[in-house]
Amino acid sequence: MKASSRLAAFAATFAAAYAIIYVAAVEQNWALFTYHPATNTFAALTGAAPAGPSMYWYGWMSTAALGAGVIATAVSLLPEGLTRRIWPGLAWTVPLCAMAALAFLLKGYFLR
Amino acid sequence: MWLALLIIHGLLAFLLLGAITHQVVSLWAPPHARRGNIFARFSAVPGAAYVNAIIVLYVVTAIVGGWIYTLYRISARLTLEQGQFWKTFGAFELKEHFIALGLALLPAYWYVWRTEEHTRTRLILTTLLAFIIWWGFIVGHLTNNIRGLAT
Numbered sequence: 001m002k003a004s005s006r007l008a009a010f011a012a013t014f015a016a017a018y019a020i021i022y023v024a025a026v027e028q029n030w031a032l033f034t035y036h037p038a039t040n041t042f043a044a045l046t047g048a049a050p051a052g053p054s055m056y057w058y059g060w061m062s063t064a065a066l067g068a069g070v071i072a073t074a075v076s077l078l079p080e081g082l083t084r085r086i087w088p089g090l091a092w093t094v095p096l097c098a099m100a101a102l103a104f105l106l107k108g109y110f111l112r
Numbered sequence: 113m114w115l116a117l118l119i120i121h122g123l124l125a126f127l128l129l130g131a132i133t134h135q136v137v138s139l140w141a142p143p144h145a146r147r148g149n150i151f152a153r154f155s156a157v158p159g160a161a162y163v164n165a166i167i168v169l170y171v172v173t174a175i176v177g178g179w180i181y182t183l184y185r186i187s188a189r190l191t192l193e194q195g196q197f198w199k200t201f202g203a204f205e206l207k208e209h210f211i212a213l214g215l216a217l218l219p220a221y222w223y224v225w226r227t228e229e230h231t232r233t234r235l236i237l238t239t240l241l242a243f244i245i246w247w248g249f250i251v252g253h254l255t256n257n258i259r260g261l262a263t
Contacts, residue, residue: 004227011220018216026209037182055185058178061212068216088233091220092240095213102209109202 009083010076015091018068019098022060027105031059032066114183118256121176125249128169135159135166136242139235159238163225167218170245174211177252181208191259200255207251214244 024030034043038052046056076083134157141155192201221241224234 007223008227008230011223015216015220019213022209022212022216035182037186053185055182057181057208057212061215064212064216088220088224088230089236091217091224091233092236095217096240098213099210102213103206106202106205109198109205112196112198 005080005083006076008088009078009086010072012086012088012091013075014068014072016094017071018064019095021067022064023098023101025060025063026102029056030063031056032062033059035059114180117176117180121173121180122252124169124173124176125245125252128166128173128245129249131162131166131169132238132242132245135162136238139238160225163222166241167222170214170218170241174215177211177248188255188259192255195258197258200251200258203247203251204255207248210244211248214241217241217244 029046031046033045034047034049035041035055035058036043036049036052037055039050041050043049046054046059048054075086134154137151137155138157138159141151189201191197192204217237217240220233221237224230224237
């Protein structure tokens with residue numbers, strides 16, 4: 001029962017925290033690393049490409065996964081009385097809001 | 113190699129689309145739906161049996177898609193920009209973001225399908241995942257129609 005409560009808290013918090021950090025990472029370009037496809041090279045954080053474009057998407061996901069993993073682990077280690085209070089609906093409400101926020105950020109492409 | 117990867121990505125996405133559609137219809141369709149018609153048979157699947165397959169297919173499809181994305185970035189994307197296919201371009205950008213967000217839903221999705229509680233969360237999470245997968249499939253297909261990686 002205890003493990004189940006912790007698992008539920010971890011899963012809901014991970015989904016919510018990941019969504020928030022991901023949107024922030026996209027907006028602020030907080031990439032953990034950058035990939036340069038033209039030269040097949042990686043750079044730490046948002047390092048400039050020696051040639052061709054830079055890809056931050058993998059870095060944004062890594063930033064969000066790392067941050068959410070730390071937050072969700074910390075939350076799942078809270079006393080059971082607290083973890084039971086975490087609303088499981090966080091797992092979809094926050095990601096849904098994040099999807100809406102990302103659509104808003106990209107609205108320019110659809111209004112041209 | 114890219115063409116093979118693209119075909120594998122498409123086939124995996126097709127399997128994933130079928131599995132999640134079966135599961136989401138089994139959740140939304142009323143349990144007393146008329147027996148015998150094709151819709152009733154389509155929805156009469158044990159949704160829980162699809163969970164692990166959907167998770168594995170989602171992750172593997174995303175990994176293969178993420179690999180192909182490197183070539184898209186230096187080839188097909190330029191065609192979209194030069195041809196001013198802005199709506200497709202924006203829809204593809206959204207696809208990447210939605211897929212990334214969907215990856216983080218998987219632990220919660222797995223959890224709500226292994227308990228008897230949280231039926232509403234299970235319904236909404238599964239529907240959200242189905243929306244992401246359908247969006248990814250349709251937008252990926254449309255983008256490939258404009259400028260496929262093998263052309």
